[in-house]
């Protein structure tokens with residue numbers, strides 16, 4: 629346990645230092661990350677109400693999309709870094725249904741079965757102890773709720789332009805990559821969508 633706490637502290641410090649640079653990353657990926665976030669939301673069949681949790685909310689690129697979509701509900705974005713949350717607040721100030729919490733995904737400050745949907749885009753690959761993070765995400769999800777995950781895998785495959793980007797990204801952002809399918813399958817869930825994009829994977833599952 630202490631290992632992941634120490635590593636998470638280093639990750640937090642890095643994101644605090646580099647918060648203002650994080651959005652350059654989307655430019656580097658030529659818009660493909662924002663496109664993928666939108667696709668994940670569409671594939672999740674999200675309604676316009678309910679309680680939604682955005683894990684590793686960062687500078688709020690996904691949180692803003694979610695708040696717009698869930699206009700009659702509430703979105704909570706949680707992140708370990710105070711400075712990325714400041715950017716998140718500035719970016720999304722027009723969404724009054726979006727709230728931000730500083731906290732750690734491996735130990736979520738919410739009760740069991742609080743949320744209808746839990747999202748995590750481009751974040752599980754940064755987390756130390758992803759298995760713990762997945763079980764926490766499922767703990768706070770209501771029965772019949774949906775978990776939607778999109779992240780880089782640890783095996784980056786043969787070198788091409790996206791592969792090169794993913795290695796560079798992993799180096800800058802401590803995004804080692806995560807292979808979450810077995811962790812999600814261990815839980816009491818029905819898999820709705822699994823997409824393998826070679827360097828990344830998308831998982832949508834319903835809690836039973």
Ligand SMILES: C[S@@+](CC[C@H](N)C(=O)[O-])C[C@H]1O[C@@H](n2cnc3c(N)ncnc32)[C@H](O)[C@@H]1O
Nearest residue numbers: 643684685686707708709712732733749750751
């Ligand atoms: C690559 S960014 C992704 C941000 C956002 N989800 C997106 O789609 O752009 C990863 C974020 O995870 C956060 N993070 C890393 N480890 C965390 C942890 N254990 N708990 C909460 N947030 C964490 C970082 O502070 C950073 O903002």
